[in-house]
Amino acid sequence: MNVGSAVTNLIKILFLLLLILVILIGGIFWFDHLGLINYKRFIGPYERYLPSFMKRGESAVDEPLLIEKEFLVKKEEMLLQKELELELRTQELEAWDLSLKENESKLKEEAVSLEEEKKVLSEKLREYDNYKDNIRRQAEYFTSMPPTAAVERxxxxxxxxxxxxxRQIDTNAAEAGRLSVVPYFLSLMDPERAATLQRKMTKVGYDSE
Incomplete structure (x- = not known):
C-alpha cells in the first residue's frame, strides 16, 4: 500500500467519523426537541468546540427576545417617568387648589367684615339722618315759640x-329769605352762656371744651 492510498483511506475514515458525529448531534437535537433527552446535559459543555453549523441556534432565537426585553424595559422606564411627572403635577395642582381655597376663605371673611362695616356705617348714617331731622323739627319748634320760652328751653x-x-334756625331763615332770630335769642340768654355758644359756633365741628 502506497502513501497516497493510505492518505485517501484516512480521509475517508475522518469523513465517516465526522458524518457519524453530525448524525449523532442531529439525533440529539431531534430527541431534545421531542423531549426525550436534555441537549444541555450531553452537548452543552462541548458546544463551543463545535463548528458553527453544528451549534444549536439559541442565540439567534434569543436575540429578538433580548431586543424585545430591552424595549419593554425602556418602555417601563418611560412610563415610570411619566407617572412621576403626573404625580408631581398632581401635587402642584393640589397645592394650587389649597391656595385657592385659602384665598377664597380669606375673601369670604373680608366680605363678611365689609358687610358688617357697611351695616355699621348705614346705621350711623341713619342715626345721623334721624338726628338731622330731629334738629330741623326742633329748630322749627323753637322758632314758633315765644322767644323767652325758647331761650329758657x-x-x-x-x-x-x-x-x-x-345753626339750623339760621339755615331755615336763610332758605326762607328772612332774618334769623338767633341773635335775638342770644341777647336774651345769660351773657356768659351766650358768649360760650357764640365762641363754640365759630369752631369747625362745634367741639366742646
Whole structure:
C-alpha cells in the first residue's frame, strides 16, 4: 500500500467519523426537541468546540427576545417617568387648589367684615339722618315759640345740641329769605352762656371744651 492510498483511506475514515458525529448531534437535537433527552446535559459543555453549523441556534432565537426585553424595559422606564411627572403635577395642582381655597376663605371673611362695616356705617348714617331731622323739627319748634320760652328751653340743653339747633334756625331763615332770630335769642340768654355758644359756633365741628 502506497502513501497516497493510505492518505485517501484516512480521509475517508475522518469523513465517516465526522458524518457519524453530525448524525449523532442531529439525533440529539431531534430527541431534545421531542423531549426525550436534555441537549444541555450531553452537548452543552462541548458546544463551543463545535463548528458553527453544528451549534444549536439559541442565540439567534434569543436575540429578538433580548431586543424585545430591552424595549419593554425602556418602555417601563418611560412610563415610570411619566407617572412621576403626573404625580408631581398632581401635587402642584393640589397645592394650587389649597391656595385657592385659602384665598377664597380669606375673601369670604373680608366680605363678611365689609358687610358688617357697611351695616355699621348705614346705621350711623341713619342715626345721623334721624338726628338731622330731629334738629330741623326742633329748630322749627323753637322758632314758633315765644322767644323767652325758647331761650329758657335752650338754656337747659347741652352746648352741642343747642348750637346745632341755633345753626339750623339760621339755615331755615336763610332758605326762607328772612332774618334769623338767633341773635335775638342770644341777647336774651345769660351773657356768659351766650358768649360760650357764640365762641363754640365759630369752631369747625362745634367741639366742646
Amino acid at each position: 335752650l338754656a337747659k340743653l347741652d352746648d352741642l345740641l343747642a348750637i346745632d339747633i341755633l
